[in-house]
Amino acid sequence: MSTTSPSYSFNYTPYHKPNQLICGYGQTAIITGWTVKESVAKYLISKEYAVIGNLYSPTRGISPLIRNLLANPHVISLIILQATKEDRNAGGCQCLLDFLNKGFRAGVDHIGKHVWIVNSNILGYIDIEIPSDILESLRRSIVYKEAESIVEAVNYMKELNQKKKKKPWSKPLIFPFTETNSKVRPGTKYCHRIEGNTVAETWVKILHRIKTTGRIRPTEYGKWQELINIVAVVKDEPLSFYFPEPNYLPIKREFINDYISQILDDSPQREGIKYTYGQRLRSWFKKDQIEQIISLLISDINSSRAVMSLWDVNDHDNNDSPPCLNHIWIRTIDNELSLTATFRSNDMFSAWPSNAMGLRALQVHIITEIQDRSNYKLQIGPLITISQSAHIYNDCWEYADKIVDAEYKKICKEKQYADPSGSYLIFIQDNQISVEHITPGSGEIVNYYFGKSAKKIQNKIAEDCPGLGVKHAMYLGAELQKAEICLTSKLYHYQQDKPLTTKS
Structure with a gap:
């Protein structure tokens, strides 16, 4: 039988x-x-x-x-x-x-x-x-x-597959999954500028902006919350990298040490391996683009052609996962070397911090090589990333909210008076409000404003200086209104940055 x-x-x-x-x-x-x-x-x-x-x-x-x-x-x-x-x-x-x-x-x-x-x-x-x-x-x-x-x-x-098939070890088991909802406030869809001293500080600000005003959209990978074209400026990331204590970043220092090689170093093409950014920069197009840029800037330090491309036109047809990082531009201005990188798609929660630190390492490598091979004495300038689709996946929304709740208020409490647009001295003179616009650093007076109406002066400053920081603008509005109260009531002395005091 x-x-x-x-x-x-x-x-x-x-x-x-x-x-x-x-x-x-x-x-x-x-x-x-x-x-x-x-x-x-x-x-x-x-x-x-x-x-x-x-x-x-x-x-x-x-x-x-x-x-x-x-x-x-x-x-x-x-x-x-x-x-x-x-x-x-x-x-x-x-x-x-x-x-x-x-x-x-x-x-x-x-x-x-x-x-x-x-x-x-x-x-x-x-x-x-x-x-x-x-x-x-x-x-x-x-x-x-x-x-x-x-x-x-x-x-x-x-x-x-040579072995006999077996019965399932259990019946199908499905367990509840709690999905975090995201409340979206009104805000502009396009072109956001976010600035911070370090990658960590800038990252928290990015999370706050996306979680506050980002649009929730379906994708092939689930849902994400997205803003279009976030320009992130990291002004002063240490050469050895800053990790907060306790570390709330989604990466550790050990990871970054390995990740940097994926941007700086070439690697052979292997089956099953998509590519590394280093491979795209060093050999993908049969040129070492990093070396090209270094040589170009040594010969012409003011060149605006220091461009590296990671996008291959064949990616449209032959690659189901084309590189997210597409374009890198190096520029020196006033002996300061900056790096600008453009991402077509950027996971801002899990990927952006490592992206930014890796690019910072590339920036340091380029400036070091230029100085070692020439007489140029350069300072390292800002790292700028342009994330065309800046998004957070829905499985990270809860984590992002927790980090924003814990860290964003701390960042906002830090007093930062430096505004690249300059500063303003406000006083009352000749029975009117007087304002001097002063350049940062040198203290040169570049403009004057006079009048009896705080609103008119505010509007004129806004027209002349549209890049004024939000906190700075709100501060100016309060100070100008205080000056107008002193001017019209005749009851108070006006002194900038000090409470109103009654005249004796």
């Missing part, structure tokens, strides 16, 4: 981030880390795998991955591919392995939210809504293999 093994038919149905996955009909999920998932899928047929997808972040990626596995319990095996330097740097795959090997514990994340924390040297979170016994059952039920190359991952898949 012969027996036959039961035949099961499976269909993988993702409940989270479906547009970012390649779905099939098998029982093995392939986690490709930072390797392009299509580079693995092309060697397989859909009946061989259940799903193929990336895992970039241990704090943002592991929880939705686990939710999808619980919703598709016919998946009984995982292949976890760690083939790139980016995998080792980000740590997502290693953290997933640690979850399977070492488990998890109750704790709170960096914004005080209760979560499960993976028992790992790499920080990884799992939503607390998933019961611990269910997570333990998942760990017991799924087998896994590690792979260090695409070839190894494909070979493992072929081996697993």
